[in-house]
Amino acid sequence: MGRPTSTRRGRVAALAVTVVCLAYAPIAATELWPYASPGAPAIGEWLLGRSVSPEFVAEAVRDRMGPYTRSLAPLIVHSVLGGLLMLLGPVQLLSAVRRRIRLHRIAGTVFAVTVYVSMAGAALYLVRTPPEQAFSGAAFWIVLATILAGTVGSVTLGVLAAVRGLPDLHQRWMLLCYGFLMTAPLLRLEWGFLPALYPGLSIQDINRVAIMHLGSLVSFGALLASRALDRRTTVPGLSGTWCPRPVLVAVHLAGAAGLTWITVAFLDQGSGGRRLLLGYVVPYAATYAVIAVRAARARARGADWPHEEWRLHLAALCLAPAFSAVAVPVLERSMGLGRLTALIAGVGIGCGMLAYAxxxxxxLRVLYGRELLKRQRALAERPTAPVTPAPDAVSVAATSTSPEGDR
Incomplete structure (x- = not known):
């Protein structure tokens, strides 16, 4: 009963992601046209104006006009190619599931090249724009820079894993890469429904609420997809755990301390801080509950590999608040940020960075297991040196009592 239900859920999730990607592709491709040519059609603005209000759209355009105008050409390249990536993602996923190897390799090559060129456009915008002058401020700039680094790093490691013949690791890195790319359409969806939840908030405040949990959600989605596609219960060469109970207890204590510090810090910021805290804690708690339950179920059925992977991700999730708590004063001092801005940025990047870790x-766990297995096989196949048998006692005695020996 468990596997058919899981399969149905996986298909529903894949269909939902595909629909979102296909719907967002033309929005991404046309999003910046009006900045280059006023009056040019922009599907996203048209939809947002009817789902929220024309005033909300006008505010978004006004706030983005200055930062975007200075780097318009690279941003248009970034957005147009971003639309292409939204189309290539489902092709990659479906071709992998259906074993269309040739199509998967061709589309994967185009996907990787497109990621690099698209992210280069985004990087030019970030380099040319001081953090405090970026759209939605310095915290948003830091989160965008982190997503860019995570996307490029993930696709690079995914390509290297494919070249080395490691399909399981290739799959995980590419899913994480696409998860980071999914922050763009998910942010637009939040532009549509968060104003109904928080009427009157500016688009800057909407973005601050959104970045509280987007990194957590997309990395969690990548983990769910990885586990759904990997049906192995054991992996050759892997035994024991890299996250024993004392380590798990320690990371839980560190996470609780970090979460307590974050809670107090946000509550000190008044109603806006409470809103941001809610946007962080609720998705975090839901993610923690799902991973903890999946880890317990894997252990109960004796599935060592799923249990180990869930456990490692649970440990990373526990460390995310601690990482954010440490990052806040570092961002304050290194970038000269105010406490609230540093707090938003530190919390916004915590879950995504720890998921990457x-x-x-x-x-590394998989590579270590394979190296260990390789060494064990090499030892088993190593030829043993011939051993000269020692003379037995009877032969020695006969030699010692022979006539020649007496003489």
Whole structure:
């Protein structure tokens, strides 16, 4: 009963992601046309104006006009190619699931090249724009820079895993890469429904609420997809755990301390801080509950590999608030940010960065197991040196009592 239900859920999730990607592709491709040519059609603005209000759209355009105008050409390249990536993602996923190897390799090559060129356009915008002058401020700039680094790093490691013949690791890194790319359409969806939840908020405040949990949601989605596609219960060469109970207890204590500090810091910021805290804690708690339950179920059925992967990601998720708590004063001092801006930025990047670290540890875990297995096989196949048998006692005695020996 478990597997058919899981399969149905996976298909529904894949269909939902595909629909979102196909719907967002033309929005991404046309989003910046009006900035280059006033009056040019922009599907996203048209939809947002009817789902929220024309005033909300006008505010978004006004706030983006200055930062975007200075880097319009690279941003148009970034957005147009971003639309292409939204189309290539489902092609990659479906071709992998249906074993269309040739199509998967061709589309994957185009996907990787497109990621690099698209992210280069975004990087030019970030380099040319001081953080405090970026759309939605310095915290948004820091989160965008982190997503850019995570996207480029993920696709690079995914390509390297494919070249080395490591399909399981290739799959994990590419899913994480696409998860980071999905922050763009998900942010637009939040532009549509968060104003109904928080009437009167500016688009800057909407963006601050959104970045509280987008990194957590997309990395969690990548993890769910990875586990759904990997049906192995064991992996050759892997035994034991890299996250024993004392380590798990320690990361929980660190996470609780970090979460307490974050809670107090946000509550000190008044109603706006409480709103941001809610946008962080609720998705975080839901993500923690799902991962903890999945880890417990895997252990109960004796599935060692799923249990280990869930456990490693659970440890990383616990460390995310601690990482954010440490990052806040670092961002304050290194970038000269105010406490609230540093707090938003530190919390906004915490879950995404720790998810990236978790995939890195999982990859090292798999590579270590394979290296260990390789060494065991090499020892088993090593030829043993011939051993000269020692003379037995009877032969020695006969030699010692022979006539020649007496003489």
């Amino acid at each position: 978790a995939v890195t540890v999982v990859s």
